[in-house]
Amino acid sequence: MVRVSTRKRKPRGAAAVELALLLPMMCFICVAAIDFCRAFADAMTVSECVHVGALRGMLAPASTPLPTATIEAAALERAARLETPPEIVVRSGSDAAGTPYVEVEASYVIHPLFNYPGVPETISIVRTVRMRRTPS
Numbered sequence: 001m002v003r004v005s006t007r008k009r010k011p012r013g014a015a016a017v018e019l020a021l022l023l024p025m026m027c028f029i030c031v032a033a034i035d036f037c038r039a040f041a042d043a044m045t046v047s048e049c050v051h052v053g054a055l056r057g058m059l060a061p062a063s064t065p066l067p068t069a070t071i072e073a074a075a076l077e078r079a080a081r082l083e084t085p086p087e088i089v090v091r092s093g094s095d096a097a098g099t100p101y102v103e104v105e106a107s108y109v110i111h112p113l114f115n116y117p118g119v120p121e122t123i124s125i126v127r128t129v130r131m132r133r134t135p136s
Helices: 013-056 069-078
Strands: 087-094 100-110 123-132
Touching: 013 069, 013 087, 013 100, 013 123, 069 087, 069 100
Parallel strands: none
Antiparallel strands: 087 100, 100 123
């Protein structure tokens, strides 16, 4: 008696063909995820820069001139891990109630590893923090 198998065999090399079809898409997803993580980490670093700068400016009494160089140095100290230092702008003023404040703004440009369809070649990150200054 001869047995006839009802199971179908997978053709030889099918796994190699599947890998050849899926590998480029998997590599693209990995590189895109790395770029997204880089952009997110850079955005968090820029946010930390402006917070530290604003805290330093907040500690200066309102009766004294604003130490912009010290504020910029404190903000740029936190930006050591970035490829290029962000541009820091320090402003001061008074709100509607007459309370003095310090405002620190940082702008940074990210260049992705590759150009993706629908994504600009550069991504601009701008963060601003405003804090009240300590009274005199």
